[in-house]
Amino acid sequence: MFWDHRLTQICKENENLSKYSTYEIGGMARFVAKPRCTEDIVLLLDLAQSSGMQTVMFGMGSNLLLPDHPDPETIYISMRDHIEVMPRGDLLYVSAGTPLSMLSLFGDLSGFTDYHFTFLLPGTLGGGVYMNAKYFDNVMCDYLDTVYYIDLDTPGRGIQSIHVDDCQFAYKQSIFQHQPWFITGADLKIKTAGAVFDFERINGYLNQPLVRESIDNSSLSSFYRFYRSYLASLEGGNKPVPEAMMNVVHDRTGKNHFDYPSCGSVFKNDYTIGTPVGKLVESVGLKGTARGNAMISPVHGNVIQNRGGAMAADVIELIKIVQEALHKSFNFVPEPELVIVK
Ligand SMILES: Cc1cc2nc3c(=O)[nH]c(=O)nc-3n(C[C@H](O)[C@H](O)[C@H](O)COP(=O)(O)OP(=O)(O)OC[C@H]3O[C@@H](n4cnc5c(N)ncnc54)[C@H](O)[C@@H]3O)c2cc1C
Structure with a gap:
């Protein structure tokens, strides 16, 4: 396979896939790529196309079972390093690899409460859009304005966009489950009145070593410890600990979410059956x-x-x-x- 300098920076050879899923399951893959920006994704897709390789993309791997015997002709693309956040008018642009739970911290650091429901919800923005992630009555699609993607059938067309109304969202359903589309990011709504996105504070926070380390780690127990320590750092400060986040802690620890590696619920509920x-x-x-x-x-x-x-x-x-x-x-x-x- 042809390697240029940039590719050797984003593509690793002989990587254990178990590091890339909250299940901590998966065999040795020939190629794992970790694009940091959308240009890296375009480069990877070009490479895959020209060398006849398949691609499998994923976020935090919190809803994914990776194979025991990975296909050597596939590039496994982990989006966890693809993190970019910026205000766009009244909206907030967030790239696909951004952890969903970070959205709740961004809100806490910037004074909006819309995303507190994502606290301790494993997964990335891209995975959350693809799965239409939900927590009780809060559903991902209610917070989206526009989703950006690359069509794997026509990557040369570059980044395309689709408005939330056209994404066929329903319970754990989206158009992205039926199209060869690689989600690169989305514009999110901020509904809290008077909220001002504190760009510098958030980006400073994202660059802290402990934060980067947490993003690079698939272990659910480490994930829990990191977010719980965020709340602990607020305790004793001038600001009250957000009640919504504490409620999530009690709910999810009460359901033993972080005790063993898992992917949360394995099956979709069928509401016509009446019993979960x-x-x-x-x-x-x-x-x-x-x-x-x-x-x-x-x-x-x-x-x-x-x-x-x-x-x-x-x-x-x-x-x-x-x-x-x-x-x-x-x-x-x-x-x-x-x-x-x-
Ligand atoms: C302890 C625990 C609790 C959970 N609780 C909840 C919950 O309350 N509510 C809920 O809805 N889910 C829950 N989940 C499931 C999971 O966290 C969500 O479905 C989450 O949205 C998956 O995001 P991810 O980045 O991990 O996706 P992955 O598992 O990495 O991928 C899932 C699917 O999305 C696709 N995908 C990922 N990124 C992209 C992209 N950029 N472009 C195109 N396709 C992409 C992948 O190809 C794959 O098909 C839980 C999981 C765990 C382990």
Whole structure:
């Protein structure tokens, strides 16, 4: 493969994919790329096209099962270094790799509360748009104005944009799940009256070593420790600790979100069934079922945990066990929310 100087800076050879997903699962990949800016993405897509390589792009890997045996003809593109934030009139432009949870901190540092619901929500802006991430009644699409993307079928057309109204957003659904589009960023709405985005303060914050380190780390326990320490740093200061964020801490730690590597909920709920998948799994007695080193959480039936050294194949086996059991008992086959990368 042809390597130029810039590519050697953004593309690593022989990288373990387990470092790139909150599941901490994945084998040794021949190429992993970490673009820092949109020009890097264009360069990578050019390279992939000219050398006949496939690409798989992802954010924090918090809704993703990476393969045990990665394809040597694929470039795995992690977006976690692609971080850019800037005000654009009344809107806030945020690049695809920016952690969703950072949006809540930007708000706290700048005086807007709109994004407090993203506190401790793992994932990046790009992944959040693709999945239409939600936390209770707060849904990603309600905060978007415009999404920017590169069409992998026509990368030469450069960056294109699509207005939120045309993105076919629904429960855990978006147009991006049906098109070969690489999301590069989005313009977000700020609804808090009188909020002024403090550009310098936010960028200074983003460049702090501890912040960069947290962004580069997929471990859910480290993720939790970093954001919890942000709140701890407010305690005892002049400013009150935002109640909405403390509520998230209690809710998510109460649901054991950060105890083991996982990807959160494995299956989408089907609201026509009336009962959440987790409860159905519980009712057929599958909580605590293990295959290899993966286990259906003993606490929450819709979570499959990596108990240490699990393989993607173990998780896939448990997914099939749940689907078969629910089909047999309720004539309902739950659809995975988790994206399984072949
Ligand atoms: C402990 C825990 C709690 C969670 N809680 C919630 C919750 O409350 N609500 C919720 O909605 N989700 C939740 N999730 C799931 C997950 O955090 C979200 O779905 C998140 O939006 C995924 O973002 P990501 O960057 O990690 O995406 P990834 O997992 O990296 O990717 C997911 C999909 O998005 C695609 N994608 C990612 N970036 C791009 C891009 N730039 N362009 C095009 N496609 C892209 C990938 O190809 C993949 O198909 C939770 C997960 C965990 C581990």
